[in-house]
Amino acid sequence: MTAIASRAIHIAQHGGPEQLQLVRVTVGEPGAGEVRIRHHAVGLNFIDVYQRSGLYPQQLPVQLGMEAAGVVEAVGEGVTHLKVGDRAAYASNPPGAYCEVRVLPAKCVCKLPDAISFETGAAMMLKGLTAQYLLKRTLPQGGLNPGDFVLFHAAAGGVGLIASQWAKALGLRLIGTAGSDAKCALALVNGAEFAINYAAENFAKRVKEITGGKGVKVVYDSVGKDTWEQSLDCLAPFGLMASFGNASGPVAPFAPGILGAKGSIYVTRQTLFTHIATREATQAMADDLFAVVQSGAVKIHIAQRYTLENVQQAHRDLEARQTTGCTILTL
Template sequence: MKSKAIRIDRNGGPEELKLVEVDVGEPGPGEIRVRHHAVGLNFIDTYQRSGLYKLPMPLQLGMEAAGVVEAVGEGVSHLKQGDRVAYASQPPGAYCELRVMPARCVCRLPDAIDFETGAAMMLKGLTAQYLLKKTLPAEGLEPGDHILFHAAAGGVGLIACQWAKALGLQLIGTAGSDAKCQLALDHGAAHCINYSTGNFVEKVKEITGGKGVKVVYDSVGKDTWQGSLDCLRPLGLLAVFGNGSGPVPPIDLGLLAGKGSLYMTRPTLFTHLATRESTQAMANDLFEVVGSGAVKIPIDQRYKLEDVQQAHRDLEARKTTGCTILTL
């Protein structure tokens, strides 16, 4: 059985992404074969392509998709042939028409959620879930609390803006243009700061009456982490969950002491998806909030699978907003 797929043979720029034809066999124990209807694009894909995250070569990229189960391997009990499914899963390999993959992180997709939405929302929506529900400051979060969320007009950010509002939180977003700030505000951010024209630390202090926020969710990394620490109130938490501008350098722990006994963590989604039970519980939470209409999944860009090089260029150039999918 043949499938179109996107593969790289070495790390590098978007030009390394090649359209190839691969053989797809039968699922083994604990595996399924799934035919994709849509594939999600994420910033982590660019980290894997560039070599920031090292993986064996050749590498088929892609961490999330939605489609239909074609075959089920031995020992898989939560899925059957014909099920509509969506996933965010390791190992990579979603940039394709058809694949065999571990069944553990694959979840049945509710009938009310279409394939494009399913493909766009799993990795980003589950990331927003573990951040807002599980990556919490020592004093917890209560309705009315201010939080700071960088890249608020991105895929994770626009989901987080809506979810935070549903939880009663006052989300302060940052973005790189007035248009992106307006997008975050339209999706539920209480405030949004254009970091290209203003100092986000000063603006956060102004918004919070000098107190600062309990938690900063930072996917930008190198360019923002120091300012993020300065936005925190004592005992606050900085959660760096991405490296959009590069990784955070080694830090002196005394810095955290001097700024008010701060906490700092580098969480990953796949730690939270380590078991079948945790994956399903998180997905159920996401399906519920999307199904209720409290969170809408903004798909702002669509590219054909064979146009994936341009999709990566646009993503890295910060030309995208919301979610991006590859169509088949």
């Protein structure tokens, strides 16, 4: 059995960015259904912050990171869709992407098309697959059709910029929100038809003005606590509130009766890993993502790069909302 040395980022306890520690680990051979991959770039996501802080508790110590791209070095028994030397990218549980080399389940690892760089692959898998399941699989009653209004919070973030472009390609009228005028301008350049600075104005009131009082068919919300109440007021009757994150903190408990009072609306809490639970679903979603990126309809914006050693600063900047688009760790 070959043991390979790798730099990696571990946390020994939950807490702030200072818990992220660079360590040396040894990586063995993949078992049945697994692959070993040598990373060229690693993606940074808000779920990493949740896992580090303890909002999403982990069994400690844990190696963080949910997405990366690189080259397959070894393939375990039963893996048929990948071979040694393949360019590959993934978004996958369990965490562990903050490293040079790792072994992980093969079912969520996809061959990366030659036309897509390792950096782009690392930046787009978790966020791009999230945008895919939201716009294609997390749908209001009657679905979404060209011309329909949707509200997307954090529209200048990694998921938001991808979703804004993809929504435009689908003919949807996306209203984006962001926390500054500069971020709103970025959302508009990337496909949002309207952008609202929710730090400066009441976004629910503005949404009603934009939609002629009708509201939107769906709200996609990764912000959580700070946007929840007003988001419900943005929905048309029978509209869908699709929560998929807690950047401002978790939503407080609420009485189901308010859903009836606000127009018989629906609420759902989605997570990517339910959608990519099978090899077939992962590949189908990835194929859709790869196609829209290769077509040029969706461009992946890597706005920040940090070395693996500088991951603490990367987390600080992400939590302080100092980042836009996608962020990667370089090796």
